[in-house]
Amino acid sequence: MNEPVLFLLLLLALGFLAKNKSLIVAIVVLLAIKLVGLDQKVLPIIQSKGINWGVTVITIAVLAPIASGEIGFRQLVGSLQSLSAWVALASGIFVALIAKNGVTLLANDPHMTAALAFGTILAVSLFHGVAVGPLIGAGIAYTVIKMVEYF
Structure with missing residues (x-):
């Protein structure tokens, strides 16, 4: 058995132990791709385009209530009258800017991907986190690296 398959099987076991369906499905899909010989x-293609596809799917999910009519201009204006909505707005801006730098870091320093992916896998499998971590993690890493370089 080759190392990638063994590694994926180990992660699959972690996924089952943590009862994390997203991780299980992702690993089963990857194993199927390998077993069929399409790897x-x-x-x-998945490696180079997958993050963009994932961001697109998440964006569609976030915009679906607008498309369905559940959220309109009235709800938007109404929501901006609360402090928590302004915090959410600022958080959205902050995270998007941090993630942008994550894309830069991953493009310029690909070996970071392994550490970020492993951190995400640990968080998803052991702490029931959500696998948006690599991009945000890379953005945070980029910010910290730049701060350290500055000082």
Whole structure:
């Protein structure tokens, strides 16, 4: 058995132990791609485009209430009358800016991907986190690295 399959099986076991369906599905899909023999063609595409696809799917999910009519201008204006909405607005801006720097870091320093991916896997499998971590994690890492370089 080769190392990638063994590693994925170990992560699959972690996924089952943590009862994390997203991690289980992701690993099963990756194992299926490898077992069918499409890994040389498909995995590079997933690796290079997957984050963008994921961001697109998340964006669609976030915008779905607008498309369905559940959220309109009235709700937007009404929500901005509370402090928590302004905190959410600022948080959204902050996270988007941090994530932008994460893309830069991952593009310029690809070896960081392994550490970030492992951190995300640990958080998802052991702490029931959500797998948006690599991009945000890279953004935070970029910010910390730049701060350290500055001082």
